[in-house]
Amino acid sequence: MTRVWDLPLRLFHWAMVVAVVVAAITGFLTPEWWLDLHSVAGYALGVLLAFRLVWGVFGSPYSRFRSFPLKLSDLHQHLISVLHRTPRIFVGHNPAGAWMIVVLLFLLVALVITGVLALGGRENLGPLAFVTVYQIGNISREVHEIAALGLLWAVAIHLLGVFVDTRIFKHPVLAVMMIGNKMSSDKRANGPDGTHTARGAVWFASITGLLIVVGVAMASVTPSGWRNIQTPADYVAECGDCHDAYHPSLRTAAAWRSVMNGLENHYGEDASLDEGTIADIRAYLVENHAGTFDTEVANRIGRIDTPSFRMTDVRRWKKQHRDINESVYRLKSVGSKVNCQGCHKDAESGRFDDDKIHLPSGDKS
Helix, strand or coil, X not given: CEECCCHHXXXXXXXXXXXXXHHHHHHHCCCHHHHHHHHHHHHHHHHHHHHHHHHHHHCCHHHCHHHCCCCHHHHHHHHHHHHCCCCCCCCXXXXXXXXXHHHHHHHHHHHHHHHHHHHHHXXXXXXXXXXXXXXXXXXXXXXXXXXXXXXXXXXXXXXXXXXXXXXXXXXXHHHHXXXXXXXXXCHHHHCCHHHHHHHHHHHHHHHHHHHHXXXXXXXXXXXXXXXXXXXXXXXXXXXXXXXXXXXXXXCCHHHHHHHHHCHHHECCECCCCCHHHHHHHHHHHHHCCHHHCCCHHHHHHHXXXXXXXXXXXXXXXXXXXXXXXXXXXXXXXXXXXXXXHHCECCHHHCCCCHHHECCCCCCEC
């Protein structure tokens, strides 16, 4: 028995499995307010991938990419031998396994990159939020979803290959990936694992530290699509007395003008104010309307006008809230569909981050 897979590679493999499972569950099966855990899994994938790319150059012999049998002729011959149930036993990766690793790494890198761009453009969060506009984030989200589906298929094929190797050809690939040892006479496979482990630990710690420092520095820069604005006291006192003092990015300039010019019949109520107060509030709302923000809520709800000028009549608003039970809106802590702060804890800031959504306990439909 000789050591083929070094400890850093084996730890990477199983850590990657955990991170992918968490990312898949939070991406496909959980509500959008699990975005924070999904992001953590994504960042973990980014760190692990950065290490694997470096380890593919500086790792032990069979961890290095240059050892991968990637010739198409080798792949063809290997698949033919599998069909004839006479596959050659490789010390490292066989051609099919090598190509699968390339595909998996490509898809995972694509997922991390598009995930960070989507987080920055749509949510105004993450290290690239200060340079990513909403449209780039939206396109990245679509590519992210396609790559995620591609990864599911690739993982399924990978697991099928493992099943064929272990159950049909009796190759202990799982055991080898757990302990690192494999029957082989190849002297290259007998490298000192302790040396590789120490080197891997240094590389991993260095890469992790560098990415954290760079990520924190970039994430601390003001997002490109959002800014903090000072809400006038008159707006909070007058408008907030009956409902949320809505963030101005929730409506267009035309909508705000129409609302402020018709306060004598404000959705069936007389909300008249003196001209000076109206002028001040209108100026604040029009100056900071949806078109001046590049957030998700400004693009998908704020910039869409309806005849009633109600945000709850926007098709996107209805789609986003369709799974909320009507009983939620009747709770004392919520009160109505127009009380954004009942569930969006950052509604006042205009960010509406997915991970800041908190439905009152027991109110999920």
